[in-house]
Amino acid sequence: MTRMQTRRLIVRLAQLLAAAVVTQFAQAAPVTAARIIAADKEPQNWLAHGRTYGEQRYSPLAQINEANVGQLGLAWSYATGTTRGLQATPIVVDGRLYATGVWSVVYALDARTGKQLWRYDPDVPRAWGRYACCDAVNRGVALWGDALFVGTLDGRLVSLDAKTGQKRWEVNTIDRTKPYTITGAPRVVKGKVLIGNGGGEYGVRGYFSAYDARTGKLAWRFYTVPGNPKDGFETPELEKAAKTWNGEWWLGGGGGTVWDSMAYDPELDTLYVGTGNGSPWARAIRSPGGGDNLFLSSILALDPDNGELKWHYQVTPADNWDYTATQHIVLADLHFDGKPRKVLMQAPKNGFFYVLDRVSGELLAADKYIPATWASHVDLQTGRPVETADGDWSHETRLIIPAPFGGHNWHPMAYNPNTGLVYIPAMQPMGIYTPSREYLTTGKFTRREMFWNPGVDWNEYTKSIYGLLQQFQGSLPPDRGYLKAWDPVARRTRWEIEHPAFWNGGLLTTAGNLLFQGTGDGRFVAYAADTGRTLWSVPTMVGIVAPPVTYAIDGEQYVAVLAGYGGAGAVTGGDPRTMASGKYLNDGHILAFKLGGNAAMPRIAERNQDIPEPPAIEAAAAQVENGKYAYTANCMVCHGALAVSGGVTPDLRRLSSERHSIFKQIVYDGVIHTAGMPRMADLVSEQDVHDIQAYLVQRAREDRAAGQKVAPARKP
Ligand code: CA
Numbered sequence: 001m002t003r004m005q006t007r008r009l010i011v012r013l014a015q016l017l018a019a020a021v022v023t024q025f026a027q028a029a030p031v032t033a034a035r036i037i038a039a040d041k042e043p044q045n046w047l048a049h050g051r052t053y054g055e056q057r058y059s060p061l062a063q064i065n066e067a068n069v070g071q072l073g074l075a076w077s078y079a080t081g082t083t084r085g086l087q088a089t090p091i092v093v094d095g096r097l098y099a100t101g102v103w104s105v106v107y108a109l110d111a112r113t114g115k116q117l118w119r120y121d122p123d124v125p126r127a128w129g130r131y132a133c134c135d136a137v138n139r140g141v142a143l144w145g146d147a148l149f150v151g152t153l154d155g156r157l158v159s160l161d162a163k164t165g166q167k168r169w170e171v172n173t174i175d176r177t178k179p180y181t182i183t184g185a186p187r188v189v190k191g192k193v194l195i196g197n198g199g200g201e202y203g204v205r206g207y208f209s210a211y212d213a214r215t216g217k218l219a220w221r222f223y224t225v226p227g228n229p230k231d232g233f234e235t236p237e238l239e240k241a242a243k244t245w246n247g248e249w250w251l252g253g254g255g256g257t258v259w260d261s262m263a264y265d266p267e268l269d270t271l272y273v274g275t276g277n278g279s280p281w282a283r284a285i286r287s288p289g290g291g292d293n294l295f296l297s298s299i300l301a302l303d304p305d306n307g308e309l310k311w312h313y314q315v316t317p318a319d320n321w322d323y324t325a326t327q328h329i330v331l332a333d334l335h336f337d338g339k340p341r342k343v344l345m346q347a348p349k350n351g352f353f354y355v356l357d358r359v360s361g362e363l364l365a366a367d368k369y370i371p372a373t374w375a376s377h378v379d380l381q382t383g384r385p386v387e388t389a390d391g392d393w394s395h396e397t398r399l400i401i402p403a404p405f406g407g408h409n410w411h412p413m414a415y416n417p418n419t420g421l422v423y424i425p426a427m428q429p430m431g432i433y434t435p436s437r438e439y440l441t442t443g444k445f446t447r448r449e450m451f452w453n454p455g456v457d458w459n460e461y462t463k464s465i466y467g468l469l470q471q472f473q474g475s476l477p478p479d480r481g482y483l484k485a486w487d488p489v490a491r492r493t494r495w496e497i498e499h500p501a502f503w504n505g506g507l508l509t510t511a512g513n514l515l516f517q518g519t520g521d522g523r524f525v526a527y528a529a530d531t532g533r534t535l536w537s538v539p540t541m542v543g544i545v546a547p548p549v550t551y552a553i554d555g556e557q558y559v560a561v562l563a564g565y566g567g568a569g570a571v572t573g574g575d576p577r578t579m580a581s582g583k584y585l586n587d588g589h590i591l592a593f594k595l596g597g598n599a600a601m602p603r604i605a606e607r608n609q610d611i612p613e614p615p616a617i618e619a620a621a622a623q624v625e626n627g628k629y630a631y632t633a634n635c636m637v638c639h640g641a642l643a644v645s646g647g648v649t650p651d652l653r654r655l656s657s658e659r660h661s662i663f664k665q666i667v668y669d670g671v672i673h674t675a676g677m678p679r680m681a682d683l684v685s686e687q688d689v690h691d692i693q694a695y696l697v698q699r700a701r702e703d704r705a706a707g708q709k710v711a712p713a714r715k716p
Contacts, residue, residue, distance in 0.1 A: 028094040028163075030145045033190060037266050044552035046092040049140060049185045050412065051549070053264040054331035057414040058509050059550045063557040064595060065512030069526045069536045073597035075558055076114030080107065080588035084648055085545060085566015088140035089185065089412070089506075090590070091148075092551040092560070098162070099562060099590055100138040104152040104182075107590070108165055111560075112553045114592060118165035120150075120158075127670065128154040130678035131179035133201050133452060133637060134568040135648065139260065139410070140185035142193065144213045149193045151182030157195050157211060169216040173197065178204050178253075179450045184260045189271060189304045192219050196258025200276045200324075201452045206256035208273060210307060220307040224256035224275045224295045225249070237295075237309045246289035252447060252455075254286070255279030256296045260410045263329040263344070264304065268359060271304040272331070272344055276324040280455030281404070282436060283320045284394050285445045292317040297325045299346060299354075301361060311361035315348050317384060320393070321374060321433065322404035322454065323350040328412045328506075330422065336364055336489055345488055347413060347424050349406025352378055352385070355488050367491045369484060370407040370428045374400050393433035395440070397464055403431025403479070404454075405503075405569050412506035412547040414515065419530045421485045421494060423507045423515055429479035429573070432468075434460035451634075451683055458633035465632075465641060478502070478575060483517055485532055495532040501578040503569030506547025508559070518544020518561055520570075522580025524591070541604035542587060543570065543580040556594055564588035570646045571638050581647030583607060611653050611704050615660050619694035623687075627695030630688040634680060643699040653700040663693045 029035075031047055039045070039052045043060040050057050064072065080086065082102040090099040097111040106120040129136050132153060141148045147168060148160040155174035160167055173195060174180040179202035186195045196208035206224040211217065223234055226242040228250040233239040245254075261274035275298045278286050287293050297316040302309055316323040325348040334343050336355065344358040351372025355365040366378035366385075374391030378384065391400055401407075411425040434457040439445045447453055468476055481502035485494045501520025508516045514535070515527040520543045526536040543565030550559045565581040576582030584604045591602075619627070631643060638649050645651035655663075665671040667689045670679025684692070 028096070028146070031093060031143045032145070033266070045094065046090065046549045046551050047143065048091070049089050049142065049187060050263065053266060055263045055328065056330055056332060056417070057412055057507060057547060058416050060511045061550050061552055061557050062510060062512040063552070064510070064514065064550070064559065066514060066528050066535060068595060069512070069514060071595045072526065072536050072559070072593045074599040074601055075592045075594040075597040076599055077592070077602050078107070078109055078114040078116065078590040079602065080564065080590065082564060082588040083586045084564065084588075085135040085137040085570060086562035086564030086588050087137045087183070087410070087546050087567060088562055089547055090549050090560055090562070091141055091143050092549060093143060095553050096162070097560065098141050098143065098148060100140050100150055101562070101564070101588060103136050104138045104150060106141060106148065106150050106160065106165065108162070109590065111551060111558065111592070114590065120160055120165045120167070122150070122152045122156065122158055124153045126676045127673040127678040128181070129676045131199060131202055131450065132181045132183070133198070134183070135566040135571050136676065137183050137566055139183060142186040142188045144188040144191070144193070147213065149186045149188065149213070151184060151186055151195050153181050153183065155180045155182055155197060157186065157193065157216070159213070159216060171211060171216045171218070173209055180204055187262045187264065188213055189264045192304065194262060194271070196273070198257050198259035198276070200255035200257045200279045201454050202450065203279055203447060203453050204253040204255070204257060205250070206254070206258055206276055208258040210304070222302065222307040224258060225254035225293070241294035244291040244294045246287045246291050249287050249293070252286055252453070253279045254293070254296070258326065260326040261329045263331050265331055265342070265358060268342070269304065270310060270358070271302045272329050272358065273300045273302065274324070274326040274329055274346065274348070275300065276326050277322040278319045280445075280453055281320065281322045282394070282439070282455030283318050285436065285439055285455045287318070290318065293319065297323055297348070299325055299329065299344065299356065301358070313356055313361050313363065313383065315346070315352070315354060316350050321350070321391070321400065321431070323406065324348065327406070327408055327410065330413060330415045331358060332415055332417070334489060343488070345415070345422055347408040347426070347486070349402060349408065350374070350385070351402050351407035353486055353488070365488070365491050369424060369486055369493065370402060370426055372401055372407060393435055395435060397432065397434045397460055400431050400433055401428060403429035405429045405479070405573065409567070409569065411504065411545060414507035414509040416509040416515070416529050418511065418513070420487065420489065421529070422488055423509060424484045424486055425504050425506060425517065426482045426484040427479065427502050428482070429502060430477065432461055432464045434464060448683060452637050459629045462629050462632045479573065481520065483527070483532070497527070497532055501543065501574060503545065503567065503574055505544040505561070508548040508550060510550060516548040516559060516561070518546065518548065518563065520545070520565065520574070520579050522584065524561060524563075538601065540591065540601070541580055541584045542589065545570070558592045558594050560590065560592040562588070562590050565646070566648050570648045572636065572640060574646050576644060576646050579646055586647055607647060611700050612656065613704070614655070614697040614700040615657060617690075617694045617697045619691065623691045624694045624698050626688065627691030627693070630684060631692050631695050634683050635692065643696055652696045653703055655696065660693070664689050667692070
């Protein structure tokens with residue numbers, strides 16, 4: 001045989017093998033509404049994002065339980081070949097596992113072996129990463145019939161053949177001249193694919209859309225904030241909402257983006273959606289003259305057939321702090337005050353745990369799950385928070401708990417009906433809020449187009465960080481991260497565990513009295529769901545933010561989770577000394593465990609912690625000072641405060657001499673945009689680029705001199 005013939009034969013054999021693998025799964029029945037509604041009848045599968053439409057992330061599987069969880073071992077691992085955040089909830093059906101990763105890539109694996117069946121790359125332009133506040137992440141696919149749906153970072157919704165990964169249709173869901181992104185998982189309700197988007201910090205107007213699952217045709221769209229009244233209002237609700245806004249809010253988009261949570265109650269035929277923060281954060285700039293700014297930071301109850309609003313509850317009226325209500329929504333039936341109630345539960349960023357009657361929208365409870373300082377309490381009569389003087393940063397810089405990271409971010413909670421507890425990946429970050437000096441002195445605010453624009457003062461912010469560093473002798477008070485077990489009926493924390501890192505993984509709870517969580521410091525842990533006792537733990541060396549799932553094949557139960565640190569708390573803030581990604585390379589993996597599993601855990605290499613000698617850059621002190629401010633305003637959101645990276649994006653103190661030699665071409669001209677570093681010439685001047693580089697050189701010198709390989713980072 002010639003070499004060519006041999007190659008052809010090998011290709012043909014590979015094709016036959018692939019076909020055999022496909023045949024093995026050919027019996028897979030289509031996923032229908034009836035199947036998702038009756039998900040408890042097939043606990044071996046994980047059919048929808050939160051397993052059920054109520055999104056409790058509770059599994060009835062109990063083969064792995066508190067008595068035997070100590071025998072859990074790795075069944076298989078799959079290397080994604082990525083080094084940024086992995087946040088997806090895998091969907092598992094009839095032996096196949098579907099997950100998404102960095103840049104919205106979709107993976108289909110044999111759930112028993114981890115063998116790749118296919119991989120789909122939507123080819124997201126890497127420069128689009130500039131519009132993503134919080135890493136190039138994706139939280140998963142939805143499955144309906146025999147089709148998968150994925151939202152891409154650059155705003156497309158794509159339908160794939162679940163068997164082959166072949167594209168069926170693709171629609172653009174956004175105005176492509178605006179910095180929208182999609183990171184959330186679609187949901188499918190009654191044949192319609194629901195998808196929102198992000199971009200609140202970049203000056204966009206929030207909405208979410210419903211597309212026909214078969215054709216990709218737009219069925220309806222719900223805008224969460226009114227547009228320019230001159231253009232007319234899309235719905236009567238928006239006409240009413242416009243009365244809660246002032247000034248020319250539409251110039252900054254308004255925000256209210258729907259970037260994560262949705263849940264559905266098939267009995268009530270009601271869809272629940274959480275909306276995002278105001279754009280910009282500063283309400284004085286966004287809506288001068290006040291107003292609640294509906295429907296920012298709200299929970300919306302809608303008719304899934306047409307998107308008509310049934311009721312709404314605004315968790316943070318007149319949001320001023322980036323307090324989104326896009327956090328996980330859990331539906332449950334509880335005995336509340338002695339009465340059976342159909343409730344909706346949420347721990348939004350603002351630090352209060354809410355219980356609402358999901359039939360009427362009536363507020364039943366709102367209690368602090370972390371010591372939030374912006375409000376004293378929520379008045380249950382009016383349903384409104386009572387703000388404190390400490391939370392008002394309209395005239396001076398304030399330190400406020402929680403920071404924009406929130407008391408809880410997107411990382412899913414879990415509710416266990418046996419323990420009656422809601423488990424929260426909770427945080428206690430302190431935020432520095434600095435009012436815009438320009439706005440205070442001139443009444444104007446200069447918006448940067450297509451970029452991070454929260455309406456704070458970056459110079460003041462930078463000064464505050466350096467002031468705090470001095471006050472605390474070079475080490476800032478740490479942000480804190482917890483696993484909290486919240487009793488929604490008793491309205492209090494039952495137990496809590498503090499983690500080393502503040503930014504940790506989402507949750508899974510099971511009928512085996514288990515609670516699973518991955519941590520930012522690189523462990524995967526099983527706790528007793530009732531007491532919080534640690535029962536089992538394995539070092540992963542890679543930080544985990546994704547929520548685990550569980551499934552079974554031929555009666556054998558598995559627990560799977562994506563390991564890959566990322567998201568806002570990893571790229572912008574946090575202390576790298578507490579994060580696995582600060583010490584090890586952030587090599588992405590999908591890990592699956594089973595009882596008696598004996599596969600070897602992936603080997604993760606240690607990161608080189610050296611800071612190389614930087615080149616000499618001629619710069620006056622004033623230029624370095626300018627570089628410091630320009631860095632904070634333009635670079636920090638991805639590369640970390642004080643130029644200290646959490647390991648997910650490059651640490652700019654450690655730039656090679658080769659990178660330094662083309663620094664201007666990188667930042668100003670975008671010569672490495674395909675690697676994810678976009679062109680910034682519209683935001684910074686050539687002088688700024690020079691000064692930023694001089695600041696980075698100074699930071700490298702400082703930390704080399706201090707022998708401090710990793711300095712504590714700080715967040716907005
Ligand atoms: Ca936000």
